Amino acid sequence: MQEASAIERLVHEIYGEAVKSDLTQPVRDPFRAVELLEKRYKLVVDKRIVAVTFAAFMASRPVLFEGPPGTGKTEVGEALLELWSGKRPFILPCSENYDEYKVIGDFHPIMALRKGFNEESFIPRPLLAAIILDTGVLVDEIRRSNEDFQNLLLDISDKRRIIVPELRRMFKARGYGFQIIFTSNPEDIAQNELSDAFLRRVVRVDFNYPPRDVEAKIIRLRAGSRPRIPTNITNMILDTINALRKTGIQHKPGTAEAVLWARMAQELARLRGSDVVSINDVVETSMPVLAKRVEDEDEVREVVSKHFGVEP
Numbered sequence: 001m002q003e004a005s006a007i008e009r010l011v012h013e014i015y016g017e018a019v020k021s022d023l024t025q026p027v028r029d030p031f032r033a034v035e036l037l038e039k040r041y042k043l044v045v046d047k048r049i050v051a052v053t054f055a056a057f058m059a060s061r062p063v064l065f066e067g068p069p070g071t072g073k074t075e076v077g078e079a080l081l082e083l084w085s086g087k088r089p090f091i092l093p094c095s096e097n098y099d100e101y102k103v104i105g106d107f108h109p110i111m112a113l114r115k116g117f118n119e120e121s122f123i124p125r126p127l128l129a130a131i132i133l134d135t136g137v138l139v140d141e142i143r144r145s146n147e148d149f150q151n152l153l154l155d156i157s158d159k160r161r162i163i164v165p166e167l168r169r170m171f172k173a174r175g176y177g178f179q180i181i182f183t184s185n186p187e188d189i190a191q192n193e194l195s196d197a198f199l200r201r202v203v204r205v206d207f208n209y210p211p212r213d214v215e216a217k218i219i220r221l222r223a224g225s226r227p228r229i230p231t232n233i234t235n236m237i238l239d240t241i242n243a244l245r246k247t248g249i250q251h252k253p254g255t256a257e258a259v260l261w262a263r264m265a266q267e268l269a270r271l272r273g274s275d276v277v278s279i280n281d282v283v284e285t286s287m288p289v290l291a292k293r294v295e296d297e298d299e300v301r302e303v304v305s306k307h308f309g310v311e312p
């Protein structure tokens with residue numbers, strides 16, 4: 001094994017800034033983490049989710065966050081990885097043609113011609129950078145990747161090392177900071193199934209729409225206090241969102257949509273020069289926020305009309 005080679009130097013040069021966090025040290029106490037999630041990231045997260053995730057990290061197991069869209073999987077995953085390692089994590093948004101060259105590294109064709117296939121011409125990519133910098137990786141929407149790619153990630157996470165045969169090198173994890181969180185939405189019909197082998201090795205954390213009081217708290221936290229949203233209006237927003245989740249529409253609203261709707265209504269009020277959100281502000285922003293597919297339009301319009309007494 002070589003010491004601080006060209007690859008290590010290059011990784012620090014390319015990615016060093018990107019992983020810098022203003023956390024002074026890792027936060028691995030679940031109680032403290034829950035507090036910081038709310039204060040620092042404006043995320044309301046059940047302590048059990050934090051505790052199970054951290055316990056999995058201690059046991060060297062990757063974690064799978066599964067649930068419908070807009071329930072905070074990506075943002076919570078990113079925040080937990082940062083708290084855990086004290087450094088910003090890497091995010092890998094999956095697609096069908098993701099492979100080891102795109103996440104571990106590849107050779108620069110012109111440099112390779114000039115310098116040969118060695119560390120001088122190798123471009124390190126995020127997964128290799130994460131293991132070298134000892135930080136986390138969020139593998140977003142894992143079902144969009146192919147099975148080979150999933151197996152590659154599991155192997156790396158199990159053995160906590162990456163082998164680059166072309167360089168005759170093995171890069172080992174240096175501490176506990178290198179951890180993986182996968183996210184997935186099992187209801188997305190266009191996506192791949194996760195294999196039994198994959199599920200056997202991960203710890204699965206179920207995400208769902210939060211209880212009503214928690215969702216109200218999230219809106220308060222994210223929307224801020226100005227322009228003010230009267231309580232009855234927040235209730236109408238939550239009732240409408242909950243009713244839509246029970247319909248057969250394609251694009252079901254998550255907490256993300258609840259927050260966006262409240263904020264859009266606030267912005268409309270602001271544009272009107274008002275300091276209080278009105279029913280009209282909420283109704284006017286309803287269709288643009290909630291009806292994302294043409295085939296959902298009629299049903300969304302009906303549910304909004306029913307809850308607000310006016311046609312959007």
Ligand SMILES: Nc1ncnc2c1ncn2[C@@H]1O[C@H](COP(=O)(O)OP(=O)(O)O)[C@@H](O)[C@H]1O
Nearest residue numbers: 042043044069070071072073074075255256259
């Ligand atoms: N627990 C939560 N606390 C605060 N905001 C949340 C929470 N869950 C969802 N949100 C809202 O949803 C948005 C993020 O959703 P995202 O992480 O993209 O969800 P997913 O990855 O599950 O689709 C946030 O910007 C926020 O507005």
Ligand SMILES: [Mg+2]
Nearest residue numbers: 073074140183
């Ligand atoms: Mg997501």
